[in-house]
Amino acid sequence: MSFLQAVLLGILGGVGIWDSRVMGMFMIDRPLVLGPLVGLILGDIQTGIIMGASLELVMMGIVGIGSATPPDTVSGSILATAFAITSGLDISAAIALALPIATLGQIVGTLVRTFNGYFVHMADKAAEEGNYKGVEKALWGGAFLFFAAYFALVFSGAYLGSSVISAFVSKIPPQIIAGFKVASGMLPALGIAILMQLLTNKKNAAYFFVGWTLTALLGVSTVGAALIGTIIAYVLYQNYLNKPVAAFASDNTISDDLEGEL
Incomplete structure (x- = not known):
């Protein structure tokens, strides 16, 4: 993967995390959208579409309720799709890797929200003083922190991790890869089950x-x-x-x- 492609994937990660936070609700953060965009950047749209559709089934039930921070669908979708394309990783195994990556993104999101407490106090102080520009700066400060954190996560994972993942995958025993394939077959059912838990009633x-x-x-x-x-x-x-x-x-x-x- 080239440096420019890693930068573009990092920007995609930042834009994806801004969706529903800054730009409105354009569904850019959904795997169904991110997968083809990653495929377009890396020159394999077919794999991007397959990965996006498969990961959407897994992650469609992941939602943030209240103050809870769910696994991050943005970093998980982008990096899992990127690894499937650049490392020759089997699609089933790449899908199984998406949730651990999304969990890492969840940790990053928790840290960002913790640091964003500074901008909350900054906005409160500016509001008390009637300084609307100060409130605006605080809001954009928190948004920039989100963008920077997920840009760094996706960029570093894509640029530094692809070769590492390739070497790692080549050393994984076939039995483990087979286990990944079995797990990936269960994950879409798990995603649909989570969604049904939210929607199903008598x-x-x-x-x-x-x-x-x-x-x-x-x-x-x-x-x-x-x-x-x-x-x-x-x-x-x-x-x-x-x-x-x-x-x-x-x-x-x-x-x-x-x-x-x-």
């Missing part, structure tokens, strides 16, 4: 078993199950739109009957 649990029946018992493809799910969602949406109209019509009928009796 009202929509039945739809999960409908999907399982279609794919596991009837042999319907994933695309076919998605189309059936889309049709069900559309029917439910139309019924939801018609419910208020039906209720309103029912209320008018009742009121007309009462007026007739009076």
